[in-house]
Amino acid sequence: MNPIRIYIRDILGLGVVGMFILAMLGIIFAAVGVIHYMTGATDLVAKDLHLAMTHIVFFVPALLLSYAINRPKWIVETTQFRLEKAKKESA
Numbered sequence: 001m002n003p004i005r006i007y008i009r010d011i012l013g014l015g016v017v018g019m020f021i022l023a024m025l026g027i028i029f030a031a032v033g034v035i036h037y038m039t040g041a042t043d044l045v046a047k048d049l050h051l052a053m054t055h056i057v058f059f060v061p062a063l064l065l066s067y068a069i070n071r072p073k074w075i076v077e078t079t080q081f082r083l084e085k086a087k088k089e090s091a
Contacts, residue, residue, distance in 0.1 A: 001077035009078065012069050019062035026055025 033048030 001074070001081055003081070006078055006081055009069050009074065012065055016062050016066045016069070019058040019065070022055050022058040023062060026052045026058070029055060 029048050030052035033045050033052060036042070036044040036048055
């Protein structure tokens, strides 16, 4: 595996982390929407649920990307590349 593919894999991994953070933000918006509904502020519920649904959608691409970048073959090749790189730097 060449260094460019490893860096692309790392960047995709950061993207997965970002998407999971956005999805968690969607869950927080849903909880806020439930709290607004329970307190009687129904004018805010629609906005909160709209925000929640637009953020919860990020679960799907995050799961697909994490499945794609965590293939056993890629993990072994990445580990070998980083080990060889560390050996070259220490020598």
